[in-house]
Amino acid sequence: MARVNLRAAFMNGLESTVTAQQVFINRVDEVAAFGRSVGGLYRMLDESEVSPVVDRAQGRRNVLTFYGVGGIGKSTLSHELERRFLADAAAEGRDDVVTLRLDVSEDGACDIENLLLRLRAGLGRLGDRWPAFDLALASYWARAHPGEALQEFLDTSPTLRRAARSVGLGDQIAESVRQVDPAGLGGLAGLAHRAALATYRTIRDRVREGRLLSDCELFAELVEADADYETLSYFPYLLAWDLEQRPRRGRSVGRPRVCVFLDTFEVVNGRTDRALERFVQRCVYLMPNVLFVITGRNRVDWADAGVGSELDFTGPQCWPNLHFSNDTIEPRQHLVGYLSDSDADSYLSEALTRDGRPAMSAAIRERIIAGGQGLPLYLDLSVSHFAALLARGGQPEVADFGGSFTAVATRSIRDLPRDERDLVRTAALIDRVGAELLRAGRPGVPDGCVARFLRRPFLTHDDAYERPYALHTALRQAIGEADRTLPDGWSDRDRRETAIRLLAWLGERAGASGGRVATAQALESGLKLAAEHGVFDDWMVRATQRLVEAGQWTELGAGLAGVPAEQPEYRAIRAAIQGVRLRRTGKVEEAIAVLSDADASVRPGSLTAHLVRVHLAHALRNHGQYTEASAIYQDLLGGEFDATARYWLCDYDYLNGRFATALASLHGQQGRGPEGEGERLRLLGHVWRVNARFDEAAAAYRDAIVLARSEGLAAAEAKALANLAQTACWSADTVTVSEAATRARELLDLVPNPVELVKIRSAEAVAQAMAGATGEARTAVGDTRQLADRIAYRGGHTLADVAEILLGTLVGDHAGARRTRAALDERTRTSGGNIYWVPIVSSWIDGPASAAESGPAVDWVDGPVAALGRWAEVVAG
Structure with a gap:
């Protein structure tokens, strides 16, 4: 709400006497729960005879959850808790308190490599020595990314780049390696793969000889395990072990305090396939000396009986505080409710003031409160509407407010000039936007209009992302409904044509010159557009194949699990990705079944059909069905996969x-x-x-x-x-x-x-x-x-x-x-x-x-x- 009200102040004109206030209403219970959770976790850690980092059988008490419907203010609460946590540390003169924020809905945010490196970067603010994690990471990186510099990877994602550069992450890890192998730094810097190999072998040999971190249990096993995502998902244990070794610093009274905020968690625990949630849960479980604050729409079910075998750590013995029967001991799970009428009135009274008094009359506030029923996002939009009426020189009336959430969204659209109405409709089609993407979606809109639109209060901004602006998910959905009642509202055809232009712009981002992360993020957004609006472009096929050939199939498309769609090409790409995942993990017969079904349902001769068929042929070949595979390769001659088909037909001739x-x-x-x-x-x-x-x-x-x-x-x-x-x-x-x-x-x-x-x-x-x-x-x-x-x-x-x-x-x-x-x-x-x-x-x-x-x-x-x-x-x- 603070950002919305601050921007509202700039909409009122030079002569306006209305000022915007930074307001955080109530949530007293939630704020108090956070304080008790911090105190309770670190008191438990100090009193434990054996650290839960070492004793991995101990139940975990490091998860605080706030869940509730969309628009209820969970993200705002999360930001406010982080602000207070850091402010309290500064007031106490503590320099050993750090936070990390991760919106898991962002493209690539839950890629296990990205997640771990962001965690490591956040912890790097406590000091530059994290030997167990850094050396294990160097060993993993040398094998998983031969010839690829770690620094190049750190620079591919805007969010990761900013986090890494703030602490000099590349230099910190390089120094850890240099302490062990002064001559083998090339393995980390990404020089020839022989230098990388020398780094790995030096670390491995010293581990085998018992001369390196022998007191860190399982360090040797993690260094020597296969360099894959499964192994990497256990590396948070090494971060927790390193954190446990940190000395007290400055005026600190106790151990370093670390808090990780995971927002929009329904993206993780709202899926049918829980593979990604398994990785994230391992991270939380293996770092019991870090407080994780989870905000999302769904309750976390890790402590429930009968969760199944998809997650590693389940049941009340693993998460004693997360069980539904616990309603007293912090940290625990909290349902975030709607604001009470008195709290909503306090917010509206303080959000916009004139000469120290509420700018909104009591009657207007009552009308808004009756319509909003305590939904914070509803209040935000109403405040923005009030400010817009003032900016046009009007005098807001009671009749200008109230109604359903869709009605409020409708008024928010009506408040905008025509060009900006088209821009907000464009922004509602996709998860994140930037100036270039908006201009691509609405090429006739002037640059000045785009710039004004991006300053509107209903847009949130985070410059950690390449496309830094976003509409709240609930608002995106409401705008789609509201727009159908407006005289100049978009038709389905208008939405589809704009989605096609957005998809084309994403395709340029995923071109041959784009890096792996940029390509993966563009493809993920493109697939969401395909699922929601029925659009498609062949660049998505080429991007999928490019990422598969680069070995980046593990998390590809993970953000789309459970998203229904009638678009056949979209479903076929999802099936191709699943088929690759099954084949590469040894489930060849399942891969053949999935790819065969997709082959039967996609339009014959399309580029998407060729993608499905080339991977079906690969699966058949792996299964020893050379004749069937060769028939498919023969059919692919002359198309997009001609070179691949010709090679494997040559191999068939040779065999x-x-x-x-x-x-x-x-x-x-x-x-x-x-x-x-x-x-x-x-x-x-x-x-x-x-x-x-x-x-x-x-x-x-x-x-x-x-x-x-x-x-x-x-x-x-x-x-x-x-x-x-x-x-x-x-x-x-x-x-x-x-x-x-x-x-x-x-x-x-x-x-x-x-x-x-x-x-x-x-x-x-x-x-x-x-x-x-x-x-x-x-x-x-x-x-x-x-x-x-x-x-x-x-x-x-x-x-x-x-x-x-x-x-x-x-x-x-x-x-x-x-x-x-x-x-x-x-x-x-x-x-x-x-x-x-x-x-x-x-x-x-x-x-x-x-x-x-x-x-x-x-x-x-x-x-x-x-x-x-x-x-x-x-x-x-």
Whole structure:
């Protein structure tokens, strides 16, 4: 309310004697509850024999919740509590009290990386040493974002950038790393991925040796765990542990006090899918020495019985104060009610004054109170309407006020000039706006009109966001209803045409030059427009694919869970995102089902249909259904995903021994970017390798290694190194195999990929067999099978079969070799791929001539006699 009234003062003209006052009415009980919660939490922490940070089984008493209907003043209350908390600390001379505010409705606000870095930035105001979190983050970042500077990520989001720069977050984390590894800072600064790897390995090795933070339980486990969002969601524990180690500072009487304000929490706990809420709940549970003040429309049900298994920490034993039966012990849950008539009258009397007396007459105030029934947003709009009437030189009458909330919203629109009425209608279509977006939505409106509109009191402003202005959600909905009763109100067609222009502007923000965060935020807003107004633009398909290819599929579209929509393209994009998430988490059959349903419901031939189908093909391929996948890739030729389809069709040709066809296609595929070019080079190497043209294969893999290294693509370099080892092993070049395997494993520490570990181990099995190390070779074959079983990688057993047949041939066990060949033949026929291995191993057992005449048909690069002759020479040599 304070911001609204302050702006109202500027609407009354130079001659007006009316002044606006900053007013915060009543909420005495809520303010008192906050004070008791702060005192109760830190008293409990001081009195606990064992810190709840360490004893993770202790019930959590660090959540204060205010919930109620929209427009009731929850956000205003939250801001006021934060202001008083900081003001009281300043009055006491305390320099160890900090707050962090997070509106979880903002795009990207609940991305786990963004959330944790904002928490860390807020805590950075207490000091620059947070070793457990900083070192674990450096280890995670080196593997999850190889080649990407942390500082670049910090600068991509306006909110995160402002928070990080206020404390020099990048420098603080870099200094923590420097204390452990003075030479390895490149891993954090985002230099070559080898420097990042050095940073990670130094930290990991010191942890293993017990020389680094051995007193922080689970620090070692978090450093060595997979670098994914699941691991990262447990990092708040490290922040809490670091906070627990903070010394008392200055005139402080007790431990540092930290309060995190989570506003608009219904975005998190109002979804059917509770995956995001699980991450946020972990953060709250693992930081029991921080008070979380949650404001939203829904009561938090974490302490209820029967919540289910979607959340980790549930029940009254975990959250004793949040149970519905608790109505005394703070912090707890509070239903925020409407203002009483006396409180509403106090607000209206104090909001606008003339010569120290209420500007509104008692009769007008009574009319407003009767209509508003204590809803603070209703009072705000009525005050704004009163100020607007004064600004036009009129004398407000009783009849100008009262009525429903929609009626008040209608008057608010009528108070505006025509151009500004169109601007407020535009702002009501989307969650956040800025001057550029408004001009895009209403291109004929003058800049001066846009500037005046952005100073209107019903808009809130937060310059932490790229689009800093917003209408209250309840007001957005009311404006949509109210506008239908106005003579110049927009039709559905008007809204749709404006939404299309807004969507086009967002598409420019999500263009190829935009960063990942900007693209993700634009896509999220675009999908909301699609869901609410039935509009669509193909840039949303391209942005989705771009983010998926960059590995940013985990939280993509999370803000739209449960949003109904009839727009088929919107539903198809949501299904594609879900399919990617299921496939990447090992639920391939579920992914196929979701994507198949979406494929059947979307318009055939559309770009959205192609997006769904390319990911359906990927899922089928992962499931070993190569033939079905290849049919889809064939259909995608000539479209948006032509390059992707051509590559995977080449791979299908290679798997089925059509080498000449694959080579011809690969030589014609250029310009797919460094990632695509690396894949092309590696597939060229595969063709040469299985044709026993090892020099050409090694050259292709080395080109791929150089390219990946120059582009900072650690995952691609690891693959090419594994392939180089798979090539050198056939020449008994144990030095190259050992060096390539070692370097690949180092990179796979950085970017885990268990499939490549299977390939490396199979190459070592071949190299040891070729070198006559029979025992070591047998062990390596067994290891290959175990690794393959562990990750359900069917192709791993094919590689193990080949190595086992080679070993049997070399030691004279031809009967055993034939038995394994029979298993290999069955395996490759069933899978529909890797069929060339049967004639290759037959050339060792029966000779090249016999092998060429039997087994599956293979189109060898230079004919079966030459190719199988080279393979026979491998064993003979």
